[in-house]
Structure formats: C-alpha cells, structure tokens
Amino acid sequence: MSRETPIPIFPAAGAAALRHLPLWPLALAAGRLAPSLVRRHEKMFARLGEQAEKTFLIDPADLPFVFVLSPRPDRPRLDTVRREAAGHWDARVAGPLAALIGLVHGAYDGDALFFSRDLVIEGDTEAVLALRNAIDNEEIDLAREASALLGPLETIATGPARRLAGALGRWTGVALTRGENGPLT
Amino acid sequence: MTARPGLELVCPAGTPAALRGAVEAGAHAIYCGFNDETNARNFPGLNFSRDEMAEAIKFAHGRGAKVLVALNTFPRAGAFWRWSKAVDDCARFGADAVILADLGLLEDSARRHPDLRLHLSVQAAAANADTINFYARAFGVKRVVLPRVLTVQEIAAINREIDVETEVFIFGGLCVMTEGRCSLSSYATGKSPNMNGACSPASHVEYREEGGYLMSRLGGFAIHRVAAGQPAPYPTLCKGVFEAGDYKGYVFEDPVSLDAAALIPQLAEAGVAALKIEGRQRSRAYTEAVVRNFRRALDDYAAGRPIAAGELRALTEGQQTTSGAYRKTWR
Known part of the structure; x- marks a missing residue:
C-alpha cells in the first residue's frame, strides 16, 4: 500500500445538501449497528479492555455531522449528531469520511495518515490506539455488517451488498468494502 | 554465476x-x-x-x-x-x-x-x-x-x-540510541521500553490543535509543534524539537x-x-x-x-x- 492518489473528499455540494436533510435515517441505522457489532465481534471488546468505557468522537471532517461511539459491551451506542451537538468525548478521531472508512477496511494505515496529517487525533491517545488496534484485528467489512442488520436475510444480502459497495468504491475511489481498495494499493 | x-x-x-x-x-x-x-x-x-x-x-x-x-x-x-x-x-x-x-x-x-x-x-x-x-x-x-x-x-x-x-x-x-540503553521516555513519563515495554506510552501522550499547529505533549512536556501541512512525527523525545544554546530544532534525531x-x-x-x-x-x-x-x-x-x-x-x-x-x- 503506497498511497499515490489523494484521499477523496466528499463533494462540498453534497455536504451542503446533507446539512438540510434529516439525520434520523442514518442515526437509526448507526444505532442498530452498534449492538450488532458487539454481538458479532466479541473479541474486539476484549482487545479494547477498559478503554471500552471511553466515549469516542468519530468526526468525518467533510460532512456536517459526527458519530459519537460508546463501545461499552453491555450498552453500546453509536449516535449520529450535528457537529455542534456532539457533547462530551474522551477522544476525537477526525479526517475525511473516505479515510475513516478506509481505516476500518484496512485500505489505509492509521500511523501513515497521522504522519501525513490526513488524520487528526485529540484527547485520550491510549483510547484511540486501543480502538484502532481492536478494529484492525477484526477485519470488519461495513457492507457485511450492514447486511447483518437484515437478520435472516443476511446470507442472501451480503453478496450483492459487497458487490454494490465494491462497484461504488471503484467509481468514487473510496474503499467501501474490505478488499476493494481502489487506487490505494 | x-x-x-x-x-x-x-x-x-x-x-x-x-x-x-x-x-x-x-x-x-x-x-x-x-x-x-x-x-x-x-x-x-x-x-x-x-x-x-x-x-x-x-x-x-x-x-x-x-x-x-x-x-x-x-x-x-x-x-x-x-x-x-x-x-x-x-x-x-x-x-x-x-x-x-x-x-x-x-x-x-x-x-x-x-x-x-x-x-x-x-x-x-x-x-x-x-x-x-x-x-x-x-x-x-x-x-x-x-x-x-x-x-x-x-x-x-x-x-x-x-x-x-x-x-x-x-x-x-x-532509534537514535543503542536500544536497551535509552531512558529518554522514563525521564518524561516514568515508563520506558526497557522495563514497561512502551516508549512514550500512549497514556502519557497528548495531541491538541492549537492556533493552526498540532501540539504534541509527552508527560505534560511540549515536545513538538507542527504547522498545517507538515508531516507529524511520533511523540518520542528523540524526535522532539528543542532549544539548545542558539540552536532550535531536532536536537537528537530528525523524524x-x-x-x-x-x-x-x-x-x-x-x-x-x-x-x-x-x-x-x-x-x-x-x-x-x-x-x-x-x-x-x-x-x-x-x-x-x-x-x-x-x-x-x-x-x-x-x-x-x-x-x-x-x-x-x-x-
């Protein structure tokens, strides 16, 4: 992986439009994703250890909203809120949406993004490191995780979801699914 | 051949x-x-x-x-x-x-x-x-x-x-030092790679955006300040920027x-x-x-x-x- 192309930035017009659209559909999906992740990736929480008690602000800097992640195994939460309504957090991880998704899918190395200043971290560095390492080891695929939200339909939805994410990823340059690293590899 | x-x-x-x-x-x-x-x-x-x-x-x-x-x-x-x-x-x-x-x-x-x-x-x-x-x-x-x-x-x-x-x-x-003999991290944090297994342990590292600069602190000591667009180093003392006499820069090692x-x-x-x-x-x-x-x-x-x-x-x-x-x- 030697990054030769810049990280895609979410189009400004799209971000402006999102500012006026309701957040509840995304908030609903994100809210359902957190407990599903707990159920499907138990080892991630063992790796997080006591850092699972922290609150993480996941800040896609090119979008008008943020995610507030509380990865407590007993009551996990992933809230989607406007940036100005984020409230308290222990650690903040900020960067273009494409960089954050690419980190989850193993398309980027977190330290390299930090060195190049594409990724900003603030607050509790120990918590950020633990989260980064826990996610990296789980080899999460968001297309697969989204399919899992469909319950019994997961097995038939995963394939098409990953193919769609892969095609969209090739078009946008964003690693929307694991193994579809676009121009990054 | x-x-x-x-x-x-x-x-x-x-x-x-x-x-x-x-x-x-x-x-x-x-x-x-x-x-x-x-x-x-x-x-x-x-x-x-x-x-x-x-x-x-x-x-x-x-x-x-x-x-x-x-x-x-x-x-x-x-x-x-x-x-x-x-x-x-x-x-x-x-x-x-x-x-x-x-x-x-x-x-x-x-x-x-x-x-x-x-x-x-x-x-x-x-x-x-x-x-x-x-x-x-x-x-x-x-x-x-x-x-x-x-x-x-x-x-x-x-x-x-x-x-x-x-x-x-x-x-x-x-590492600028011969490994196993470096105690720089201990001076700032009380922990070292030799005894605790971590140089600049994350629990003692703080990053903060201040006035357009990225500030790095280790154990409360400011060790680096990076302007926007400049590469950021690891938060280790050996890669810090310090003043020594008339010199200001990487005293130990460039990142x-x-x-x-x-x-x-x-x-x-x-x-x-x-x-x-x-x-x-x-x-x-x-x-x-x-x-x-x-x-x-x-x-x-x-x-x-x-x-x-x-x-x-x-x-x-x-x-x-x-x-x-x-x-x-x-x-």
Whole structure:
C-alpha cells in the first residue's frame, strides 16, 4: 500500500445538501449497528479492555455531522449528531469520511495518515490506539455488517451488498468494502 | 554465476490479523509478542493472548512460516516468573524461537528449554563480536539482532568473528540510541521500553490543535509543534524539537525512517542471515504492504534483477527515509 492518489473528499455540494436533510435515517441505522457489532465481534471488546468505557468522537471532517461511539459491551451506542451537538468525548478521531472508512477496511494505515496529517487525533491517545488496534484485528467489512442488520436475510444480502459497495468504491475511489481498495494499493 | 546467499525476511505482527497478512504477503518469519509487559511493544489493544499465539503459530507453520516470540523487556524484581512463564508457553506452543534480552531470562530459558532456539534481542545491545560470542557460548544463542548503530563494514567485521547468525533492521522506525540503553521516555513519563515495554506510552501522550499547529505533549512536556501541512512525527523525545544554546530544532534525531532496500546486496555480502522489518505497532495494511514489497526485493535480489527501492516513503514517519548508520557520512 503506497498511497499515490489523494484521499477523496466528499463533494462540498453534497455536504451542503446533507446539512438540510434529516439525520434520523442514518442515526437509526448507526444505532442498530452498534449492538450488532458487539454481538458479532466479541473479541474486539476484549482487545479494547477498559478503554471500552471511553466515549469516542468519530468526526468525518467533510460532512456536517459526527458519530459519537460508546463501545461499552453491555450498552453500546453509536449516535449520529450535528457537529455542534456532539457533547462530551474522551477522544476525537477526525479526517475525511473516505479515510475513516478506509481505516476500518484496512485500505489505509492509521500511523501513515497521522504522519501525513490526513488524520487528526485529540484527547485520550491510549483510547484511540486501543480502538484502532481492536478494529484492525477484526477485519470488519461495513457492507457485511450492514447486511447483518437484515437478520435472516443476511446470507442472501451480503453478496450483492459487497458487490454494490465494491462497484461504488471503484467509481468514487473510496474503499467501501474490505478488499476493494481502489487506487490505494 | 555464484549462488546468492538466501536471506530470511522477518516481519512484524501486532495482531493475529497482521500476522495472517504478513504470512500471505510472503514473510519467511513473523515476530510478535504477548499482550503484557514482557515485550517492547506493549501498547493498548496490541499483541496476542495465549490462545491467539497458539493459533497464530499453527497458522504460520501450516503455511511454511516461522514465528519468533519477542520477550525482550527486562524482568522486574519480584516478577521474574511472568517472563519465565511466557518462555514456557512459547515452548509449549511450538514457537520457532524466543527473542530475549535479559541475562537471567537467557540463562533460565537455556537451562529449562534446551531445545528452544534463542535469539538475542536488539534490546541487549550486543554490538561487537566478543559480546556476541559470550552470549553464544554461555546460553547457546543462535541469532543476534544487531543494534541500528553499525555500518555495513562493521557488520561484516562482526560476522567474520562469530559463528551465530545476525539479523539487521531493513525498514521502519529508527532509534537514535543503542536500544536497551535509552531512558529518554522514563525521564518524561516514568515508563520506558526497557522495563514497561512502551516508549512514550500512549497514556502519557497528548495531541491538541492549537492556533493552526498540532501540539504534541509527552508527560505534560511540549515536545513538538507542527504547522498545517507538515508531516507529524511520533511523540518520542528523540524526535522532539528543542532549544539548545542558539540552536532550535531536532536536537537528537530528525523524524525519518530507515529504508535500506538498496543495501540488500551489501548486507547479504556482509554475511547477514535475516532482514527485519520494524513496526509491530502498525496496522495490518502497513504490514502487508511492506512485507510484499520486501519479499519482492529479496526475490529480485536472488534472481539477479535490480531491486526497486523507495516505494514506501508515504508510509514512513516524517515521510522521509534514510539508510541510517549502515552508510555513515560526515556532515
């Protein structure tokens, strides 16, 4: 992986439009994703250890909203809120949406993004490191995780979801699914 | 044409996922550690539980790769059992070698596990033939990881006077000090890589955006301030910017990384047996990319093809690379 192309930035017009659209559909999906992740990736929480008690602000800097992640195994939460309504957090991880998704899918190395200043971290560095390492080891695929939200339909939805994410990823340059690293590899 | 000497590619893994990535990318051997203070990369969320280590060794062996377990910190008084037990577990899981630094642990391991291969960690700072011969004679050490302070000529001179294998770093972060003898991190945080397994432990690191600059603090001390658009370094004191007399800048070391790919032929001719990639703290993505690149370089070298170098700069600290001490020049 030697990054030769810049990280895609979410189009400004799209971000402006999102500012006026309701957040509840995304908030609903994100809210359902957190407990599903707990159920499907138990080892991630063992790796997080006591850092699972922290609150993480996941800040896609090119979008008008943020995610507030509380990865407590007993009551996990992933809230989607406007940036100005984020409230308290222990650690903040900020960067273009494409960089954050690419980190989850193993398309980027977190330290390299930090060195190049594409990724900003603030607050509790120990918590950020633990989260980064826990996610990296789980080899999460968001297309697969989204399919899992469909319950019994997961097995038939995963394939098409990953193919769609892969095609969209090739078009946008964003690693929307694991193994579809676009121009990054 | 004379056959070129084979070189073992020793690759880092901070997680089972990174280990799998390294094996799939062509690593001959992977080094890793348990998730405690017994190894020098004791960072939050990193490393292997006992079960994960046993599984990882099975996985690697099933694909023809070796696993070397780093137990390379110095045991605390009263807690020696923790390190000794870790060696026992490595032997039980079938690890191909343990990488040790402490004299007591070397003696204990050699005596209780005579069939377990012992490698001398870079943390032991063995930088001359006499020292290496002592470790070989006293404990049966089979390989020594050389400190990153030697030139290629010095490595060749050492290899002429010893009968054990040498392993050298080929890519990744650099330490300005002879490893195992650096206490900079202790001065600021009370913790060091030698005793606690973490240089600049994350619990003592703070980053903050202030007035357009990224401020790095370690143990409350401001050690770096980076303007927008400038590469950020790791928050280690040796890469900090300080004032000393009329000078203001990198007092100890510039934030650059080692990339000695271009020196692979010279290192092989100097008698080196294995090349080590630094970076157990890095992601699976980094591990895979760097391992694949260096495996190709070794295959190119073995086949007599030119070696491509410098392709991994974007992944490195400071976004700059150097051949380090291998090729010393006056400045």
